[in-house]
Amino acid sequence: MHELGLSEGVLAVALQAARGQRVERVRVRVGRLQRVAPESMEMAWRLVSEQTVAAGSHLEMVEVPLQLRCRSCGREGQAEDLVLCPDCGSSDVEVRDGDRIEVAEVELAGGEVRRNPSSTVTGKER
Ligand SMILES: [Zn+2]
Numbered sequence: 001m002h003e004l005g006l007s008e009g010v011l012a013v014a015l016q017a018a019r020g021q022r023v024e025r026v027r028v029r030v031g032r033l034q035r036v037a038p039e040s041m042e043m044a045w046r047l048v049s050e051q052t053v054a055a056g057s058h059l060e061m062v063e064v065p066l067q068l069r070c071r072s073c074g075r076e077g078q079a080e081d082l083v084l085c086p087d088c089g090s091s092d093v094e095v096r097d098g099d100r101i102e103v104a105e106v107e108l109a110g111g112e113v114r115r116n117p118s119s120t121v122t123g124k125e126r
Contacts (some may be wrong), residue, residue: 001044003036005060005100007044009121013103014054022109023054028121030097032066033082066098 014026030036038061045059067078068083072090084091101121107112 003040003044005120006036007041007048007072010103011048011052011054013117013121014106017050017106017114018053018108020053021058023106024109025058025060025102025107026058027062027105029062029102029104030061031100033099034101050103064098068093069096
Protein backbone atom coordinates (compact mmCIF):
# COMPACT_ATOMS: atom_id res chain seq x y z
CA MET A 1 0.00 0.00 0.00
CA HIS A 2 1.40 3.32 -1.20
CA GLU A 3 -0.03 5.16 1.82
CA LEU A 4 1.83 2.97 4.29
CA GLY A 5 5.21 4.03 2.96
CA LEU A 6 4.11 7.65 2.89
CA SER A 7 2.88 7.45 6.47
CA GLU A 8 6.21 6.05 7.59
CA GLY A 9 7.93 8.99 5.94
CA VAL A 10 5.58 11.47 7.60
CA LEU A 11 6.06 9.76 10.96
CA ALA A 12 9.85 9.98 10.70
CA VAL A 13 9.62 13.75 10.15
CA ALA A 14 7.04 14.20 12.91
CA LEU A 15 9.01 12.22 15.48
CA GLN A 16 12.14 14.16 14.71
CA ALA A 17 10.26 17.44 15.13
CA ALA A 18 8.64 16.26 18.39
CA ARG A 19 11.93 15.26 20.05
CA GLY A 20 10.21 12.89 22.38
CA GLN A 21 7.18 15.02 23.18
CA ARG A 22 3.68 13.76 22.54
CA VAL A 23 2.28 14.62 19.10
CA GLU A 24 -1.32 15.84 18.90
CA ARG A 25 -1.71 16.70 15.26
CA VAL A 26 0.29 16.53 12.06
CA ARG A 27 -0.61 18.59 9.02
CA VAL A 28 0.63 17.28 5.70
CA ARG A 29 0.45 18.88 2.28
CA VAL A 30 -0.55 16.13 -0.10
CA GLY A 31 0.26 16.76 -3.74
CA ARG A 32 -2.44 15.69 -6.15
CA LEU A 33 0.03 13.68 -8.22
CA GLN A 34 0.69 11.39 -5.25
CA ARG A 35 -2.88 10.08 -5.63
CA VAL A 36 -3.37 9.46 -1.94
CA ALA A 37 -6.66 7.98 -0.76
CA PRO A 38 -7.42 9.90 2.48
CA GLU A 39 -9.11 6.92 4.22
CA SER A 40 -6.15 4.65 3.45
CA MET A 41 -3.75 7.31 4.61
CA GLU A 42 -5.60 7.71 7.92
CA MET A 43 -5.62 3.97 8.43
CA ALA A 44 -1.93 3.73 7.59
CA TRP A 45 -1.19 6.61 9.95
CA ARG A 46 -2.90 4.86 12.86
CA LEU A 47 -0.88 1.73 12.11
CA VAL A 48 2.57 3.28 11.86
CA SER A 49 2.13 5.72 14.74
CA GLU A 50 1.13 3.01 17.23
CA GLN A 51 3.66 2.63 20.04
CA THR A 52 5.18 6.03 19.29
CA VAL A 53 4.64 9.50 20.79
CA ALA A 54 2.36 10.16 17.80
CA ALA A 55 -0.10 7.40 18.73
CA GLY A 56 -3.67 8.68 18.59
CA SER A 57 -2.67 11.91 16.87
CA HIS A 58 -4.74 13.47 14.16
CA LEU A 59 -3.38 13.45 10.62
CA GLU A 60 -4.65 16.51 8.83
CA MET A 61 -4.38 16.34 5.05
CA VAL A 62 -4.39 19.40 2.85
CA GLU A 63 -4.68 18.63 -0.84
CA VAL A 64 -2.28 20.57 -3.03
CA PRO A 65 -3.43 21.06 -6.62
CA LEU A 66 -1.12 20.29 -9.46
CA GLN A 67 0.62 23.43 -10.64
CA LEU A 68 2.27 23.41 -14.04
CA ARG A 69 4.40 25.84 -15.96
CA CYS A 70 4.89 25.58 -19.71
CA ARG A 71 8.48 26.06 -20.82
CA SER A 72 7.40 26.91 -24.38
CA CYS A 73 4.87 29.70 -23.83
CA GLY A 74 5.33 30.44 -20.15
CA ARG A 75 1.73 29.68 -19.17
CA GLU A 76 1.43 28.86 -15.50
CA GLY A 77 -1.60 27.42 -13.80
CA GLN A 78 -3.41 24.53 -12.19
CA ALA A 79 -4.09 21.33 -14.03
CA GLU A 80 -6.04 18.17 -13.33
CA ASP A 81 -3.27 15.92 -14.48
CA LEU A 82 0.06 15.89 -16.25
CA VAL A 83 -1.06 17.07 -19.65
CA LEU A 84 0.03 19.09 -22.63
CA CYS A 85 -0.05 22.84 -22.20
CA PRO A 86 -3.67 23.93 -22.78
CA ASP A 87 -2.46 27.08 -24.54
CA CYS A 88 0.21 25.97 -26.99
CA GLY A 89 0.01 22.16 -26.82
CA SER A 90 3.62 21.77 -25.79
CA SER A 91 4.57 18.72 -23.73
CA ASP A 92 7.49 20.64 -22.24
CA VAL A 93 5.71 21.39 -18.99
CA GLU A 94 7.32 21.70 -15.59
CA VAL A 95 5.64 20.65 -12.34
CA ARG A 96 5.82 23.53 -9.86
CA ASP A 97 3.73 22.02 -7.09
CA GLY A 98 1.38 19.16 -6.31
CA ASP A 99 3.93 16.41 -6.88
CA ARG A 100 5.06 15.78 -3.33
CA ILE A 101 4.11 15.17 0.26
CA GLU A 102 5.38 17.60 2.85
CA VAL A 103 4.92 17.89 6.57
CA ALA A 104 3.63 21.43 7.15
CA GLU A 105 3.03 21.40 10.91
CA VAL A 106 3.51 19.20 13.90
CA GLU A 107 1.43 20.17 16.94
CA LEU A 108 2.68 18.91 20.25
CA ALA A 109 0.84 18.28 23.51
CA GLY A 110 0.52 21.67 25.19
CA GLY A 111 -0.24 23.38 21.91
CA GLU A 112 3.24 24.13 20.63
CA VAL A 113 3.30 24.00 16.84
CA ARG A 114 6.44 23.24 14.87
CA ARG A 115 6.09 24.56 11.32
CA ASN A 116 7.88 23.16 8.29
CA PRO A 117 10.08 20.62 10.03
CA SER A 118 12.68 19.14 7.63
CA SER A 119 9.67 18.73 5.39
CA THR A 120 9.69 16.92 2.07
CA VAL A 121 8.68 13.31 2.56
CA THR A 122 8.48 12.28 -1.03
CA GLY A 123 8.65 13.77 -4.47
CA LYS A 124 11.21 15.91 -6.19
CA GLU A 125 13.63 17.98 -4.16
CA ARG A 126 14.37 21.32 -5.68
ZN1 LIG B 1 2.43 26.46 -23.54
